[in-house]
Amino acid sequence: MSKFKFSVGPWNVHSGADSYGPATREEIPFEEKVKRFSELGFSAVQFHDDDVVPNMDSFSEEDIKKEARKVKAVLDNYNMAAEFVAPRLWMDRRTTDGGYMSSDHKDREYAVWRSYRSIDIAHELGCNKIVLWLARDGTLCAESKSPVWATKMLVDAINQMLRYNSKALILIESKPNEPVDRSICGTIGHAMGISAATTDPSRVGGLVESAHAILAGLDPAHEMGFALALGKLWGVHLNDQNSIKFDQDKSFGVENLRQAFNQVKLLVENNYGSNGEYIGLDVKAMRTTKTEDSYKHLENSLNIFKALEEKARRFDYDFQKKCVENRDFESLEMYVMKLLMGIV
Numbered sequence: 001m002s003k004f005k006f007s008v009g010p011w012n013v014h015s016g017a018d019s020y021g022p023a024t025r026e027e028i029p030f031e032e033k034v035k036r037f038s039e040l041g042f043s044a045v046q047f048h049d050d051d052v053v054p055n056m057d058s059f060s061e062e063d064i065k066k067e068a069r070k071v072k073a074v075l076d077n078y079n080m081a082a083e084f085v086a087p088r089l090w091m092d093r094r095t096t097d098g099g100y101m102s103s104d105h106k107d108r109e110y111a112v113w114r115s116y117r118s119i120d121i122a123h124e125l126g127c128n129k130i131v132l133w134l135a136r137d138g139t140l141c142a143e144s145k146s147p148v149w150a151t152k153m154l155v156d157a158i159n160q161m162l163r164y165n166s167k168a169l170i171l172i173e174s175k176p177n178e179p180v181d182r183s184i185c186g187t188i189g190h191a192m193g194i195s196a197a198t199t200d201p202s203r204v205g206g207l208v209e210s211a212h213a214i215l216a217g218l219d220p221a222h223e224m225g226f227a228l229a230l231g232k233l234w235g236v237h238l239n240d241q242n243s244i245k246f247d248q249d250k251s252f253g254v255e256n257l258r259q260a261f262n263q264v265k266l267l268v269e270n271n272y273g274s275n276g277e278y279i280g281l282d283v284k285a286m287r288t289t290k291t292e293d294s295y296k297h298l299e300n301s302l303n304i305f306k307a308l309e310e311k312a313r314r315f316d317y318d319f320q321k322k323c324v325e326n327r328d329f330e331s332l333e334m335y336v337m338k339l340l341m342g343i344v
């Protein structure tokens with residue numbers, strides 16, 4: 001039995017539509033998703049602000065809170081928690097040139113307003129984590145924006161959030177590209193630098209997504225390990241990725257099983273979750289998947305994680321130590337492969 005708690009977002013069960021084609025499956029109502037998540041063994045739901053309050057820009061601040069309380073009632077009905085709320089800043093026309101780093105100060109004010117509302121929604125849902133996926137905060141034209149200025153704008157925006165609510169925790173989810181050409185904060189190392197520059201670094205950490213690390217040509221376990229070493233890994237999004245291309249959000253472990261194993265092993269070794277953190281999935285079904293199989297990718301990811309967790313917990317550290325002492329990395333590497341293949 002896994003010692004971890006798992007979370008998932010409602011967007012991970014979707015209609016199959018993408019940038020190049022229409023929907024291939026039926027939309028599933030939110031409450032039905034929550035019910036099924038609970039049945040699958042998830043403990044919490046990840047949210048964008050408008051997952052909780054659709055069309056929230058047309059609501060007053062008080063009405064946004066009222067709508068959030070309705071979602072809290074649904075979660076309570078299925079004994080589910082909310083893990084975090086993330087302002088969705090990449091879909092509005094006012095974020096065409098970015099949110100916190102937009103070249104228009106009115107657009108930057110809108111991004112902060114949405115972030116404040118995310119903090120309000122999180123409070124109503126009973127959580128305090130705010131995830132910043134800096135989707136459009138970068139440049140489409142390299143000369144259009146000074147990276148020095150843009151970095152300072154991000155720090156300033158986070159400082160405003162910290163002042164708005166003294167209990168809010170800000171998690172930066174870095175990504176090197178897509179949908180922008182160049183990200184200003186592309187890796188967890190960048191996120192840690194931003195954290196150190198804020199008025200309260202103790203409340204600014206990171207969330208590492210497997211695919212985002214791969215897109216940067218980095219190893220996800222090393223990105224997670226970097227944040228863990230600094231006490232700043234407050235969330236993970238596990239998935240997989242077929243090399244450096246568009247963000248695929250494949251089921252965890254289906255492309256890079258050894259890489260997936262090392263992520264799980266790292267989390268096990270460092271007692272991740274001891275402070276209430278969740279193992280978050282950010283995986284999407286293939287377009288060819290039928291409506292009746294809309295949750296199969298989630299089941300697959302959970303099963304792969306749990307199988308790798310079992311292998312990580314019986315990893316032979318005595319044998320590892322001997323191999324390291326002798327610098328016999330060929331034997332150590334073969335041991336890992338045999339472990340993954342079920343030979344040992």
